[in-house]
Amino acid sequence: MSERDHHRKIIITAFTHLVNEVKLSSSLNLHDININIEDTFCELLNLVYTDRKFKNLNSELDGNFKAIDLGDDKNDIAIQVTSTIKREKVVETLEKYKDENAYNKVVMLYCQIKKPKRKIGFDTIIEKKFEFEEWDLSKLLNIMPFSNLNRLKEISELLSRDILSNIPDITKQEDLTAIEEWEKTDPTDIRNISDKMKSACSTVKEVRIKKYCRDIASGKVELSKHSERVISAMKYRIFDVCQDELIDFVECHEGEKITSKDLSALVDQYTNRAFEIIQDKSLDYIYPLKNKDILKKVVLALIDECYLSFDEEGIYS
Structure with a gap:
């Protein structure tokens, strides 16, 4: 299987799982999934449409926008993500939206393979104030950038992270021992990542610290x-495993002047050990996040949250 086929298969598998989950949840009158996937579709559309930038309007400071979830920066397209295909839902959405008319086109994006066939349109409600379209997941598949391997890979990774990684493996259990040990862990090094880096290396650049802080913030979102x-x-x-690396680092650099490169090298070594232990533990326990990018962000968060450092003060006893 080629790399392109691999990513295409992941995208189709993710959409298939989403459709089935939405169908079963809707049968139980559970619709929270619509809210949970707004950010996913926002990121997805930004990877599909490179000429515009979508944002989740429900996360804006002004709060919920009437009847729509996503909007682009050109005020061209507003989208509502929904699992409900009933005509009543569409009418309700258009009635709420038509007086605002901030976007040129309104789209109902259904978490379904096929959108419904309507005998009657919605022109009498819209009154030519904006365009209206109904999209389904087949529509999204048809506009996927399958010819662009890099963008296809990004889409595949997004759907793997947000949809497929949440599928529980019933053959595995939670790592209860690690959960219990974490609850008992009580570090005493209260410095944040900036203080720890500056304490270990007075010449470390502020731009590096800020980059690590941004990584920590994005990691928390994931x-x-x-x-x-x-x-x-x-x-x-x-x-636990990075404590060993910290002890080795302190012993190897005792009496030496620590450089910025030494700090970066230690972060990389922390990340490598994190990758190894999570890969190993995933054989027996549930660990949905295993890529090095997120593991590095976890490492940086542990440094910022008092659990790891670059000097002897951070060694846990």
């Missing part, structure tokens, strides 16, 4: 989409 118990287990396993 981690928030997963169970706190699973994340706590992951943090403990990484913290």
Whole structure:
């Protein structure tokens, strides 16, 4: 299987799982999934449409926008993500939106393979104030950039992270030992990542510290989409193995002047050990996040949250 076929298969598998989950959840009158996937579709559309930038309007400071979830920076397209295909839902959306008319086109994006066939349109409601379209997941598949391998890979990774990684493996359990040990862990090094880096190396550039802080912030967003118990287990396993690396680092650099490159090298070594331990523990336990990018962000968060450092003060006893 080629790399392109591999990513195409992941995208189709993710959409298939999403459709089935939406169908079963809707049968139980559970519609929270619509809210949970708004950010996913926002990122997805930004990878599909490179000439415009979509944002989640429900996360804006002004709060919920009437009847729409996503909007682009050109005020061309407004989108509502929904699992409901009933005509009543569409009418309700258009009635709420038509007086605002901030975007040129309104799209109902259904988490379904096929949109419904309508015997009657919605022109009498819209009154020519804006364009209106109904999209389904087949529509998204047809506009996927399958010819662009890099963008296809990004889309595949996004759907793997946000949809497929949340599918539980019933053959595996949570790492209960790590969860319990994390709850008992009580570090005393209260410095944040900036203080720790400056303490170890007075010449470290501020731009490097700011980059690490941005990584920590983006990592927290990714981690928030997963169970706190699973994340706590992951943090403990990484913290535990990285303590060995910290002890070795302190012993090897005793009496030496620490450079900025030394700090970066230690972060990389922390990340490598994190990758190794999570890959190993995933054989027996549930660990949905295993890529090095997110593991590096976890490492940086552990440094910022008092659990790891670059000097002897951070060694946990």
